[in-house]
Amino acid sequence: MLDNISIVLVNPSHPGNIGSTARAMKTMGLSQLCLVAPDDFPSGTATALASGADDILRNAKVCETLDEALADCQFVVGTSARVRGVSLPLVDPRSCAQSIVQEASNNKVALIFGREDSGLSNEQLRRCHLQVHIPTNEDFSSLNLGAAVQVLSYEIRMAELINKDALELPTPKAHELASMDDMERYYDHLYSVLMEIGFLDHSSHEKIMAKMRRLYGRVRPDQVELGILRGILSETQRCLASGGGTQKITE
Numbered sequence: 482m483l484d485n486i487s488i489v490l491v492n493p494s495h496p497g498n499i500g501s502t503a504r505a506m507k508t509m510g511l512s513q514l515c516l517v518a519p520d521d522f523p524s525g526t527a528t529a530l531a532s533g534a535d536d537i538l539r540n541a542k543v544c545e546t547l548d549e550a551l552a553d554c555q556f557v558v559g560t561s562a563r564v565r566g567v568s569l570p571l572v573d574p575r576s577c578a579q580s581i582v583q584e585a586s587n588n589k590v591a592l593i594f595g596r597e598d599s600g601l602s603n604e605q606l607r608r609c610h611l612q613v614h615i616p617t618n619e620d621f622s623s624l625n626l627g628a629a630v631q632v633l634s635y636e637i638r639m640a641e642l643i644n645k646d647a648l649e650l651p652t653p654k655a656h657e658l659a660s661m662d663d664m665e666r667y668y669d670h671l672y673s674v675l676m677e678i679g680f681l682d683h684s685s686h687e688k689i690m691a692k693m694r695r696l697y698g699r700v701r702p703d704q705v706e707l708g709i710l711r712g713i714l715s716e717t718q719r720c721l722a723s724g725g726g727t728q729k730i731t732e
C-alpha cells in the first residue's frame with residue numbers, strides 16, 4: 482500500500498536534500514521517490530546524505546515536468562510552508578496522512594514538495610486536491626525540505642500502523658498488581674517497623690500512615706514490587722534484632 486505513495490520533489494536545488502529525503506522515506510517505509518527537474522542529480526552529496534538509502538535514489542524517477550510526474554496519479558497533495566490564499570482544503574499533517582493512507586489503498590498518491598527557496602508556485606498547487614501545512618512557528622514557518630519530508634512520512638507511517646492495528650511497541654512484562662489484602666498486610670508491616678525504629682509515635686502515626694496509604698495508592702505497586710518492599714521491612718527488623726547492619730564497617 483505504501484508503494485502507491487510517491488514523494489515528489491519539485492525542482493530541488495540542493496542534492497543533500499534529495500539524500501535526506503531518501504533517508505527520511507526509507508526510515509518510514511516509503512520507497513517511491515520522484516524528482517522533477519533536479520538541479521544536481523545524481524550526486525555524491527545526495528548519496529552521502531541518504532546514509533544507506535541509496536536504493537531509493539537509484540530507483541528514483543526523474544521527470545522534466547510536474548505534469549509528467551503526476552500523470553498516473555489519482556490523488557495529489559501539496560505541501561506549503563505558508564498558508565497562502567489558495568482555494569484548496571487545507572489540512573494538518575495528521576489528517577492529511579489519514580486521507581493519503583485511505584486513498585493509497587486503491588489509488589496512486591503523490592505528495593509534492595517545493596523548491597527550497599521558493600516553495601510550490603500557485604500554479605503547481607492548483608494541481609493538488611489537498612494542501613497540507615505543518616503547523617510551525619508563524620514567524621519562522623519554513624522547515625528544511627528533508628525535515629518536512631520526514632514529518633509527513635512519519636505521519637503516513639503512523640496512520641498506516643493505526644489503520645492496520647499494528648502499533649505494537651514492546652511493553653515491559655507486567656506483573657499482577659498487589660491486591661487490597663496484600664496492601665493491608667504491607668501497611669501493618671510498615672507500621673510495625675516504623676514504630677520499632679522510632680519513626681512513628683502514638684501522636685503522629687495516623688496522619689503519617691494515611692499519607693503513606695495515599696502515596697502507595699498513587700504508585701499502585703505490583704506483587705513483585707510489593708515483595709521487595711516487604712523484604713526491605715523484614716531485613717530492617719532482622720538488623721534491629723541482631724543489633725546493627727550487616728554492612729557496617731568498623732575500624
Ligand code: SAH
Nearest residue numbers: 560561562594595598600614615623624629
Ligand atoms: N521559501 C519557501 C519554503 C520552501 S521550504 C516558502 O516560504 O514557501 C521547501 C519545501 O519544504 C516547501 O515547498 C514545502 O514542500 C516543505 N515545507 C517546509 N516547511 C513546511 C511546512 N511548515 N509545512 C509544510 N511543508 C513545508
